[in-house]
Amino acid sequence: MDASPPRYRRFSRLGPVPQSAADLPAYTRRNTLAQPAVRREPVEHIFPLEDSKGRPWASLTLRSSAKSSKSTPMYNEKEHINGSFQLHAEKGDSIHSVTVNITGRIVTGAGVNDTYIFLSQSLPLWSKADSRASGAATKLLGASVWPFSIPLQKAVSGKDGVLYRLPETFLERHTRASVAYEISVLVSRGKLRPDSHVKTRFAYVPNIRPDPPSALRQLAYRENSLIPGPEVDPTGWKSTTTAVIRGTMFQRREASVHCTLHLANPLSYTRGTVIPCRMTLDSTDEHALDLFSSPSAPMVTLRRCVRYQNLSTSSKRAPDWAESFEDVSRAVFWPAPSGSDTYSRNLEGEIKLSKDLASTSAFGIFTVSYTVVVSSFETVGFVPSSSHQSILLEPVTIATTYARDSPRPHAYAPPEYAPLPVPRTHNDYFAQANMPIFGRF
Known part of the structure; x- marks a missing residue:
């Protein structure tokens, strides 16, 4: 079976975007995550x-x-x-x-x-x-x-x-x-x-347990219905600052797109489940907006950092630290059924977490940490004016068990949206999560 992502029309005609879920490809909601595990005998x-x-x-x-x-x-x-x-x-x-x-x-x-x-x-x-x-x-x-x-x-x-x-x-x-x-x-x-x-x-x-999700998201999980977005459940989402991506369209004109990432609160997720995410894109340039809102365009990944002290080369005055970075999973997006207009687009998505993903860990000389990173957009004809490797960053925690007294999370990705390839390992890394990138809005 071909595992490559579906093709999309990148250069759609100018005009209004779909206004209702009826205009989008239909799919059946499903829970593809692991069912409650029966405790095994030793x-x-x-x-x-x-x-x-x-x-x-x-x-x-x-x-x-x-x-x-x-x-x-x-x-x-x-x-x-x-x-x-x-x-x-x-x-x-x-x-x-x-x-x-x-x-x-x-x-x-x-x-x-x-x-x-x-x-x-x-x-x-x-x-x-x-x-x-x-x-x-x-x-x-x-x-x-x-x-x-x-x-x-x-x-x-x-x-x-x-x-x-x-x-x-x-x-x-x-x-x-x-x-x-x-x-x-x-x-x-x-x-x-x-x-x-x-x-x-x-x-x-270790037993790393996340706090329960918002009441509205718990209700959606129990009823197997779509989880409400930030506009309906503001406490259930963490929204990043808005980044402004500036560049040139087809070497002819300047264009800019405003990008905001939303991650489900709390920012702690059990491995083997998913990280629910949303993306809001705004621009007065409809052509650029069409390019950026293609579901395959956003490069959003879960990036892991393993930081450790080189014991043989460290001293009390000058510890010698090393870092290793790797993108372990990439988000899959699909068009949101509502909330878009001529100058705004909304995408729904999720990042699948492997069952054997290492949990977040902190032990002084050895730490494992995770960050959701918007690193770029795979667009044809748009050349960004900056070469920074990151647009938006949000630290998250990877837990090992489920939230107490809460339904298990669901996966919502439509069947036709196959997992996208994960970028190669990164040897260098942006040091601070609040650094100015592509300008701020």
């Missing part, structure tokens, strides 16, 4: 520990919220790390202790000094010294099993001494910095015999 992961001949003599068993036993173990905030460790000790195997260790680290490079351990928890399962003190047997022989249930710390101290909530696991191929969690079991022996350990990484997901 799955079991088994990690064996083998001897030099490949024979398993111990194993670590974990129960987690992962999709399957073959997936990486996953734990949500407030969940305990439940599992057990079992081993079979042979005669003469002088084991001194068995300990479970949990570690969380931020890695910002390949050097030995590029790692910061922010989480370190230990739980002794058995020790020879404790057994001697309690009068129990001081040697392990045969099969032994130790179940455990470990609650993760809710907050930990960062490198700057500030308390932060635990960050989400972050590991991506094109970003040097990462956040990783690991659980291991150490079997410690005497000085003349080597220790043994089994370990595995696990994924951690």
Whole structure:
């Protein structure tokens, strides 16, 4: 199937725009987002520990919220790390202790000094010294099993001494910095015999919950009706300042278009859903307005910034920061059924959020943040007078769970409006969201 976006007439005739929804292509409202998930039963992961001949003599068993036993173990905030460790000790195997260790680290490079351990928890399962003190047997022989249930710390101290909530696991191929969690079991022996350990990484997901949407948008979600726009539900939308885009039409005359972006309030959105958006375009040049109001013209993206401190090259006086930017999703627009006139156009749209999109995170030396960016318009015959990479910016939060006591968001994009290609990764970035761009109105 051809996934390219539908073609539009860019050079429509001058005159009034459609005044009612009847003049627009009809489509059926649908909810393409995930339905309420049924809570899965914990799955079991088994990690064996083998001897030099490949024979398993111990194993670590974990129960987690992962999709399957073959997936990486996953734990949500407030969940305990439940599992057990079992081993079979042979005669003469002088084991001194068995300990479970949990570690969380931020890695910002390949050097030995590029790692910061922010989480370190230990739980002794058995020790020879404790057994001697309690009068129990001081040697392990045969099969032994130790179940455990470990609650993760809710907050930990960062490198700057500030308390932060635990960050989400972050590991991506094109970003040097990462956040990783690991659980291991150490079997410690005497000085003349080597220790043994089994370990595995696990994924951690914090509970980031957005505030409920406006009452009118909640009503629309419950009734599966169109969500009201800013003119009907002003508290349900955040409107940016108006940017003035100036340029030349077909190298003949000067033209300008006023652009305002509207994002659904609150500016926090659960991954796996969408960011509802609107765009208002105003101009006395109807030809330019026709070009800019084509649904495929606005280049509106969700841009992610990963900012981290290079630990090996930083000092107390001069921290060395690095940033990585990427457009992770592009908005799809379609003509609004109302609110347009000869010198004004309105577009409805949404930005689809991937289910595995990294959540917003702030942990001192490592942050993940998002901004909705209007970067350009793909128009033929219009040459802007400025080459700035951004027209409008609005910071947003990507959450991991749904708003409390609120209906799930709906997706409204008509079926024929396929997702548009996402621009390439950006290596540089505009530093301030309030910088003057193309002039202000």
